[in-house]
Amino acid sequence: xxxxxxxxxxxxxxxxxxxxxxxxxxxxxxxxxxxxxxxxxxxxxxxxxxxxxxxxxxxxxxxxxxxxxxxxxxxxxxxxxxxxxxxxxxxxxxxxxxxxxxxxxxxxxxxxxxxxxxxxxxxxxxxxxxxxxxxxxxxxxxxxxxxxxxxxxxxxxxxxxxxxxxxxxxxxxxxxxxxxxxxxxxxxxxxxxxxxxxxxxxxxxxxxxxxxxxxxxxxxxxxxxxxxxxxxxxxxxxxxxxxxxxxxx
Amino acid sequence: xxxxxxxxxxxxxxxxxxxxxxxxxxxxxxxxxxxxxxxxxxxxxxxxxxxxxxxxxxxxxxxxxxxxxxxxxxxxxxxxxxxxxxxxxxxxxxxxxxxxxxxxxxxxxxxxxxxxxxxxxxxxxxxxxxxxxxxxxxxxxxxxxxxxxxxxxxxxxxxxxxxxxxxxxxxxxxxxxxxxxxxxxxxxxxxxxxxxxxxxxxxxxxxxxxxxxxxxxxxxxxxxxxxxxx
Numbered sequence: 331x332x333x334x335x336x337x338x339x340x341x342x343x344x345x346x347x348x349x350x351x352x353x354x355x356x357x358x359x360x361x362x363x364x365x366x367x368x369x370x371x372x373x374x375x376x377x378x379x380x381x382x383x384x385x386x387x388x389x390x391x392x393x394x395x396x397x398x399x400x401x402x403x404x405x406x407x408x409x410x411x412x413x414x415x416x417x418x419x420x421x422x423x424x425x426x427x428x429x430x431x432x433x434x435x436x437x438x439x440x441x442x443x444x445x446x447x448x449x450x451x452x453x454x455x456x457x458x459x460x461x462x463x464x465x466x467x468x469x470x471x472x473x474x475x476x477x478x479x480x481x482x483x484x485x486x487x488x489x490x491x492x493x494x495x496x497x498x499x500x501x502x503x504x505x506x507x508x509x510x511x512x513x514x515x516x517x518x519x520x521x522x523x524x525x526x527x528x529x530x531x532x533x534x535x536x537x538x539x540x541x542x543x544x545x546x547x548x549x550x551x552x553x554x555x556x557x558x559x560x561x562x563x564x565x566x567x568x569x570x571x572x573x574x575x576x577x578x579x
Numbered sequence: 580x581x582x583x584x585x586x587x588x589x590x591x592x593x594x595x596x597x598x599x600x601x602x603x604x605x606x607x608x609x610x611x612x613x614x615x616x617x618x619x620x621x622x623x624x625x626x627x628x629x630x631x632x633x634x635x636x637x638x639x640x641x642x643x644x645x646x647x648x649x650x651x652x653x654x655x656x657x658x659x660x661x662x663x664x665x666x667x668x669x670x671x672x673x674x675x676x677x678x679x680x681x682x683x684x685x686x687x688x689x690x691x692x693x694x695x696x697x698x699x700x701x702x703x704x705x706x707x708x709x710x711x712x713x714x715x716x717x718x719x720x721x722x723x724x725x726x727x728x729x730x731x732x733x734x735x736x737x738x739x740x741x742x743x744x745x746x747x748x749x750x751x752x753x754x755x756x757x758x759x760x761x762x763x764x765x766x767x768x769x770x771x772x773x774x775x776x777x778x779x780x781x782x783x784x785x786x787x788x789x790x791x792x793x794x795x796x797x798x799x800x801x802x803x804x805x806x807x808x809x
Contacts (some may be wrong), residue, residue, distance in 0.1 A: 338650055406769035408729045410736070410743055411762040414750040418758065494640030501736060502750070511646055515737065524650055527643040538638045 333521055341521030346528065356509075362533055365506040368496045369537075372428055373489060376435035384440045388447025388477070389469050397444060401437040409434045409495050417502050427499050434495055435488040442484010446477030475550050482548060486541040493534045507533060582756050590745070594764055597741040600662045600734065601727040601772070605720060607663075608670030613716070615671070616678035617704060626679070633672035641665060641730050645737050657738035662731060669730075670723045674716070681715030682708055714787070717780040721773055728769045732761070742768075 331348060333341045345351060352358055387393050412433055416426035450473045458472045474481070500508025510526025513519065583590065619626030644665040649656045652664065685708055693707045732743025745761030748754075781788060 402725075403766070406725050406729060406766050408732045408743070408746070408762060408765045410732045411746040411758050411765065414746045415755060415758040415762065418750065418753060418755045490638060494642070497640055497642045498733070498736065501747075508642065511642060511737075523646060527646040530643040531639045531647075534640050534643075535635060535638045 331519070331521070338520050338524060342524040342528065345519075345521030345525035351525075358529060361505065361507050361509055362529070365493070365496055365533065366537075368428065368431070368499060368504070368506055369489065369492050372431040372435055372492050372496070373485075375428065375432045376439055376488060376492075377485070379432065380436045380439040381443055384443025384481075385447060385469060385474075388444045389465070389473060391448075394444075397440060401441050404433055404437045407433060410498055413498055413502070422502065424504065427502060427504060431492055431495060435492050438484045438488040438491065440484075442481050442487070443477075446480035446484070447473045448477075449480055450476040476553065479545065479549050479553070482541075482545040486538070486545060489541055490534065490538050493537050494530075497530055582754075583760050590760065590764070593740060593742050593744055594768070596659065597728070597731050597743075597765075598768065600659050600731045600739075600741055601666065601724070601768075603663050604666035604670050604727060605724055607667045608674050608723065609716070609720070611667070612671045612674035612678055613709065615675050616682055617708075619675065619679050620682050629675060630679075633675050636668050637672040641669070641733050642736065644668070645734055645739070659734070659739050659741075661737075662734040662739050662741075666727050666730060670727065673723055674719050677715055677719040678712055681712035684715075685711050710784070713784050714780070717776060721776050724772045724776060725769050728765060728772060732765065 331345065331350070333344050335341060335344070350357075354360070383397065387397050409430060412430040413427045416430045420426040447469075454476065455468060455472060458468045463471065496506050497508035497511065499506050500512045507526065507530045510522050510529065514521075514523025514526055615629055619629045645661050646656070648654070648661040648664055649658070652660065654660045689707060689711070690703070693703045698707065731741045732746060734741055735743025735747045742761045742765055745757050749757035749761065
């Protein structure tokens with residue numbers, strides 16, 4: 331597009347407010363929808379894979395070492411390389427890159443679910459068992475509600491990473507907000523390049539705020555009321571876990 | 580394998596650039612985050628500002644940050660400085676929070692004992708508070724080191740050389756071997772850096788080797804939770 335100024339900040343501003351960038355198939359709103367769609371799809375698959383494993387390991391304590399080391403390896407995988415490798419090996423199309431992104435989302439969700447369940451006070455769990463609750467009841471009525479802040483912290487960290495990384499699928503022609511960066515570089519259109527970067531940043535921050543709200547309202551009121559005054563060792567641990575997961579990438 | 584051997588110089592060069600871009604931010608982050616955390620602990624208002632700002636910065640996607648920094652710093656868009664500054668920002672954001680938690684979890688009795696023995700605030704910070712927060716600091720550093728090594732490759736998308744160059748080049752040439760080699764070297768780098776950090780931690784915390792803290796002191800619990808959690 332034509333800019334009336336040579337200043338890069340001014341060009342960025344002009345690109346961001348130009349009406350033609352806010353409509354149509356290639357406009358900002360459609361790209362945001364695409365971006366969020368990929369993020370949502372990735373998260374659905376990641377949750378379906380990671381939540382059951384996390385619940386099982388957290389509840390039974392079996393396989394702890396396996397998942398902790400597995401998580402370590404998954405975390406070390408460079409997502410960019412995985413996306414490109416999957417595309418080359420499995421062909422273009424939507425699913426190969428999505429699976430690579432799932433590998434990125436699984437570790438935070440898995441460790442959040444596992445750590446959330448494992449961080450529930452053992453006395454509470456024993457009390458539930460002594461009251462005659464079945465193992466399933468203990469898991470879903472005691473451990474999950476009590477571990478929810480940590481679990482959601484893990485989910486939030488995963489969403490944040492995925493929203494950030496979906497930008498790379500534009501480099502394999504799948505759209506999303508990364509498109510503005512690709513086009514901006516190719517066309518040497520700096521307004522588009524920097525404007526696109528701003529849109530990505532704003533979307534990531536908005537999604538994270540939304541997740542923070544979900545985290546706040548999904549947590550049982552009993553847990554919120556009880557945790558504030560009593561600073562037991564357990565709440566310290568939850569705080570540590572939560573802060574460790576406060577965000578990523 | 581043949582490709583790997585034929586291009587070993589090229590790959591070694593990229594690995595070197597990759598290491599520099601991932602290690603320099605770690606060092607800078609420690610130097611910046613520890614004073615910031617102490618500042619945050621001493622003054623609530625400053626602390627709230629630092630924590631809010633760092634969580635916002637942490638949320639900005641790396642690709643957007645890599646693109647945007649040259650505009651603010653006046654650097655060339657393909658300069659590795661952009662990657663180093665961006666990763667330093669993320670590392671500081673994460674470390675400030677965990678270091679602050681570590682400083683706050685130090686037993687008040689220990690602190691009061693130091694005061695009673697006549698330690699000045701500066702000396703108390705350097706010889707009591709800071710050493711006791713080292714385990715948490717290292718837990719944070721290990722997390723950051725792994726993420727950094729993975730994130731550096733994203734810089735290749737905007738033209739900064741690193742092992743990520745193998746990914747973009749491999750995609751461009753439809754040559755999966757090149758990408759696979761890049762992924763393997765990245766994994767090895769991450770593992771080696773982790774081992775180095777573990778060794779370094781043992782080296783600087785000799786008191787923990789002599790008395791293996793078996794019980795769950797708040798500090799070990801926090802570190803354990805941190806390792807699992809992040």
